[in-house]
Amino acid sequence: MSALMQVSGLTRRFGGLVAVNAVTLDLRVGEVHAVIGTNGAGKSTLINMLSGEIAASEGRIVLDGADITARPQARRALAGVGRSYQRTTIFPEFTVHENCRLAAQAATPRPWAIWQSARACATSGGAADAALEATGLTALATRTAGTLSHGAKRQLEVAMCLATKPRVLLLDEPLAGMGAEETERMLGLLERLKPAHAILLVEHDMDAVFRIAERITVMVNGAVIATGNPDEIRNDPQVRSAYLGEEEHA
Numbered sequence: 001m002s003a004l005m006q007v008s009g010l011t012r013r014f015g016g017l018v019a020v021n022a023v024t025l026d027l028r029v030g031e032v033h034a035v036i037g038t039n040g041a042g043k044s045t046l047i048n049m050l051s052g053e054i055a056a057s058e059g060r061i062v063l064d065g066a067d068i069t070a071r072p073q074a075r076r077a078l079a080g081v082g083r084s085y086q087r088t089t090i091f092p093e094f095t096v097h098e099n100c101r102l103a104a105q106a107a108t109p110r111p112w113a114i115w116q117s118a119r120a121c122a123t124s125g126g127a128a129d130a131a132l133e134a135t136g137l138t139a140l141a142t143r144t145a146g147t148l149s150h151g152a153k154r155q156l157e158v159a160m161c162l163a164t165k166p167r168v169l170l171l172d173e174p175l176a177g178m179g180a181e182e183t184e185r186m187l188g189l190l191e192r193l194k195p196a197h198a199i200l201l202v203e204h205d206m207d208a209v210f211r212i213a214e215r216i217t218v219m220v221n222g223a224v225i226a227t228g229n230p231d232e233i234r235n236d237p238q239v240r241s242a243y244l245g246e247e248e249h250a
């Protein structure tokens with residue numbers, strides 16, 4: 001199957017610092033492609049370039065055959081690129097369902113169609129329902145988002161991302177701060193989302209990464225030092241010395 005998103009030679013400089021250095025990778029529907037690396041390796045900068053939050057200094061991002069490198073974030077979102085953040089970005093005073101509905105509305109702004117607001121509301125309400133169903137949050141739909149557990153908040157963030165109907169999911173540390181049970185729930189969710197999405201996962205939880213990812217890209221100082229399936233990465237001598245260090249994942 002051909003890649004839904006193809007990234008080639010993607011580079012970002014901040015002054016004299018090369019935060020991301022000529023990164024090339026593919027995202028395919030049905031696969032979780034994890035990007036791992038030590039703090040400051042350039043993972044968030046890479047996600048920010050893919051989502052359109054920051055511009056690339058060099059390189060190309062192709063989505064479904066179309067070059068989207070120069071497209072602003074809103075147009076990428078419309079084209080099917082969704083992301084979640086490291087920090088919780090929910091509106092704590094709104095309900096779980098309202099958070100999803102707002103995310104859906106923000107993804108399809110129609111400022112000229114004020115008279116269609118009821119219909120737009122029905123459309124975004126439906127997208128919110130579907131996102132809650134997919135993430136297993138339906139039973140919490142009327143809960144005030146701020147009262148959710150940490151794990152449920154992170155699930156809600158993924159639901160908000162899904163409400164925008166993305167084909168590519170860019171997930172920035174979705175397991176951060178989670179306990180064992182919450183981690184299992186999130187991994188179950190990612191497994192369910194896999195068949196219909198191309199997923200890029202930036203994550204520090206190595207056990208989770210090696211369990212869920214079909215492919216893993218390892219970054220050091222902005223550059224890719226290895227890409228492969230979990231077995232290849234586990235056994236790559238360069239990866240073991242540069243990144244996995246003393247940790248054994250055999």
Ligand SMILES: Nc1ncnc2c1ncn2[C@@H]1O[C@H](COP(=O)(O)OP(=O)(O)OP(=O)(O)O)[C@@H](O)[C@H]1O
Pocket residue numbers: 014017019037038039040041042043044045046
């Ligand atoms: N806006 C910015 N201006 C200047 N330097 C930046 C900026 N954003 C990131 N950097 C630098 O780019 C490098 C890569 O940072 P980035 O946040 O992408 O790494 P990371 O792999 O996501 O790290 P972490 O795992 O800690 O989140 C770091 O040296 C960082 O200090």
